[in-house]
Amino acid sequence: HMIYQGSSSEALLKGEVKITSGLGFIDGVIIDTHFVQRGRIGRLFQSVVGNPKILGIGLGEDTGLLITNNNLMTAIGSGLVILVDGREIKDTNLTQVELGQPISINHLVTHVLSIHDTFDLSTFKMHIQSSQYIN
Known part of the structure; x- marks a missing residue:
């Protein structure tokens, strides 16, 4: 899936974000681009709360994900995922809220990946490449 409409400033108002089918490269995710620079986190929040079994992916500028073995995603590029x-x-x-009203969400989990960090789609576990903590 991919987001095709919704302003950043009104993204957490019900009905302001529109979703369509994507290119079909990977199932179970929704992708938004130009994510960090344009402040689109609210768009992704609303998309995921409406489809909670889908993993939302926000790609920063100059950033992408390399997906191997159909389940391991590795962040590449200079920005954030x-x-x-x-x-x-x-x-x-x-x-419960009317269209155009603010949405509340309790316990929405987020992960922030930078270059070489990985996320396993089969286990939903993240690995930080240069972690300061011992795993």
Whole structure:
């Protein structure tokens, strides 16, 4: 899936984000581009809360994901990749509020990847390449 409409400033208002089918390279994800520079995190939040089994992927400028073995994603390029995981959402008001009203989301999980960090789509585990913590 991919996001094709929705302003950054109104992205957390119900109905402001539109989603369509993507190129079909990978299932179970929704992708948004020019993510960091244009402040599009709200668009991805609304997309994921409406489809909580889909992993939201926000690609920063000059950044991409190399996907190997159909499940391991590695961040490449000079920017950031933001992942939004809705599988743990505890509560939302999405179905209760009117169109154009703000959305509340409880327990939306996010991950921030930089160059060479990985995320396993089969386990939903992230690995930081140069972690300061011992795993």
